Amino acid sequence: METPVKAVPPVAPEAGALPGEAHAPFHTPDAEAPAGISRRGLLTYALSAPVLTVAAGFAAPRDAEAALPLTPPDTVDFFDLGDAVTLTSLPTMPLVRLSVGKNGRVAFELPRAESGQGISTALAMMIAEELDVPLNMVDVTLSDARPELLVNQLTGGSTTIRSFAGVLPLMAAQARARLLEAAARQWGLSASSLNTANGHVLASDGRKAAYATLTLAASLIPAPLNVAPKSAGQYRVVGKAAGRIDALDIVTGRKQFTLDIPVPNAKPTMVRRPPTILGTVVRVNNLGTVKAMPGVIGVCVLPRGGAIVPIPPGVAVMAETFGQAWDAVNALDVTWGAGTIDGESNASITAKLKASLPALGVPPVSIPLLGSVTIDAEFEMAPLSHAPLETDCAIVDVKRDASGNPVFCEIWAGMQTPIAAAQSVAIDLGLPPTAVKAHVITSGGSFGRRLFWDPVQQAAQVSKALGYPCKLMYHRADDMRHGRMRPPQYHRVRATTALGQVALFDHRIASPRLDGRHGFGDLVTAAVGAVPAVFQQTPGNLGVEEFLFKTMVSSPYNFGVSNKLLLPVPIIMNTASYRSVHIQPTRLCEEIMVDELAKALGKDPVAFRLEFLRSPRAIACLKAVAATGQWGKVMPKGFAQGIAVHQETRSYTACLVEIDARPAIAGTGPALVTKAVIAIDVGKPINLSGIDAQVQGALAESISIVLSSGLHVQNGLPLEGSYSQYHFSRNRHYPKDVKVIIMPPNGEAIGGLGEVGLSASSAAIANAYGRATGIKPRKFPLFFPVDFTPFPPGKLPTRLMLPLPA
Missing domain, CATH: 3.30.365.10 (Aldehyde oxidase/xanthine dehydrogenase, molybdopterin binding domain)
Structure with a gap:
């Protein structure tokens, strides 16, 4: 290639x-x-x-x-989601931890989620550049949930590098200045006469000191205020090609993902889920039989409720192995209640979306020879699965007192919003926020899926009920069928030219509501999106979705009077942001229209x-x-x-x-x-x-x-x-x-x-x-057959048993 x-x-x-x-x-x-x-x-x-x-x-x-200027101007020309995240993160940036250790290694606690996008490496390169250390001397770890960071621990919207670009080089430059000053005092020289390279402070007379020998003295020196990061002309690391700092660990198996974390006595758990989206559990008909199956530790009907977002419905089985849990899950006989879209299909959902969009009205008369053309088009987008390589999973340990009441909770999971996750679980368990500790684990893909903490919610309830740390894993079928998805969309577009100019561009979009109740990753903004809590399609969530649309979707063209209107429809499905969630389908339609306009005008x-x-x-x-x-x-x-x-x-x-x-x-x-x-x-x-x-x-x-x-x-x-x-x-x-x-x-x-x-x-x-x-x-998609035999709804595929080699 x-x-x-x-x-x-x-x-x-x-x-x-x-x-x-x-x-x-x-x-x-x-x-x-x-x-x-x-x-x-x-x-x-x-x-x-x-x-x-x-x-x-x-x-x-x-x-x-x-050309006729874009009217009104795009909101994102002046303020976009990245600006919002950068500005709201700035007040707590001084709390982010960057340090040089006694071993000379640089440690950075990143308050974001790494899921393969490479942000750890890019930020490590910024640090290596400013501190003059080899890239392999920079250790980037993912920070635990830190509520004191407020909204400065949200990962999403391609905002991480933008948020840190203005502050991380300065933090590293200040650390370098303190190391220079420590060496200058030790040698009786001026710091301005010294230089740094390869993790050492260098003097013109040939003396040098490793950072490891200066860290203690440097820690006692206040951070200087008159330090500036390097200029682009001084870069030796930034702007070059570098391999991922964790690549070797990944390919050799040393990298630990959530289910690799060796939490003592954590028990494998899987969930029997409804035959329709968001169906309910009425009763389990063979509880005693399933509890008696080999390896089964316990069965837990997941309770209703849940702070911010509901706990996904189902019946969980904890066992000694995942295979035993899988078998027991399929042996369950459950009476299910109705879901939120029972009987619906892509066709019926699309019909509802189409009917919700206001008509464009009578099109103007097209006169191609005079450069006047009107093109109307309607587009359909099927729902999409995030389909990360690592399915949703979490490990949660709820400690209980002698009476069985929760007293402490510890979480290990890939989380893009760990503060909101930890604080909402605290509410679910009746614990104070300080009694929940959440560890952010590198995940094997996300694409927006892990903005929500569904597996954490479920694992917390199972651990609370059964008394063991819960190691919960979604089967791939669970992940695609009952996990969150990019909602289907219907687009209606009209473009009109006059005298060869694009004078009008009207774009209207209908979609089941996109769940934005994660907010900016903290409990306060998440709660705002969840008000009132009794509704899935909340006014608060509508405001969040419209804010995301207005601060992310833009047009690169001067297309005269333009209108992009998003109309969320109250169809209740499991939805979440998906890589460029509103932008990609909107711009896909617009670029198709551009080609068709060009053709119509020759x-x-x-x-x-x-x-x-x-x-x-x-x-x-x-x-x-x-x-x-x-x-x-x-x-x-x-x-x-x-x-x-x-x-x-x-x-x-x-x-x-x-x-x-x-x-x-x-x-x-x-x-x-x-x-x-x-x-x-x-x-x-x-x-x-x-x-x-x-x-x-x-x-x-x-x-x-x-x-x-x-x-x-x-x-x-x-x-x-x-x-x-x-x-x-x-x-x-x-x-x-x-x-x-x-x-x-x-x-x-x-x-x-x-x-x-x-x-x-x-x-x-x-x-x-x-x-x-x-x-x-x-x-x-353009080629979309059902060329497979679906698994029976409400069950996992039959477990394939391979014989052991002789």
């Missing part, structure tokens, strides 16, 4: 170039030019790529400033975008992928290119893909992405390797959710219960030819990364599919 990780080197701009533009690798295409471009013009375009000059015949006749899709893009950074990304990916080359029948551009969390990206749609045309399977070129501008790159990994991960996700992955809800329950049924892309679906262009630092602040890579790549795939097949993409 070709995956170069590099920043595009800056060059002197050519005539007509935008500030900050840079050249990208380009190979002269041996195909026809895009529509409206002569071969000679294309050659000029190639040689100047990604700067598209007027002489090439490719540049738009006017730039975006001449314009090349790249030229059309360049005409209306609002940001030079977005333009630079688009030009880079168009050049490197040889946009417009002739392709065989059934093949096509697709392109899209996106902005999110102060970052910009563009993607060009090539697709083989022959399997889709023949009806034998999903289309295949054969090539991808992605440009990403995060303002200030930290770890080039980490950026590349995140962008490629987003591409894999886009391939999945656009082409093949989704949940079929039928009779109130998703049919999918395993990776063999939920068609996430495999290695064979991932292109062998992938180029990631990391745009160089441009003086802008650090932007987000984890979610920004999804929208452009998913839209480029959809647009390529439309060009290859002639079919307008409207329902996602």
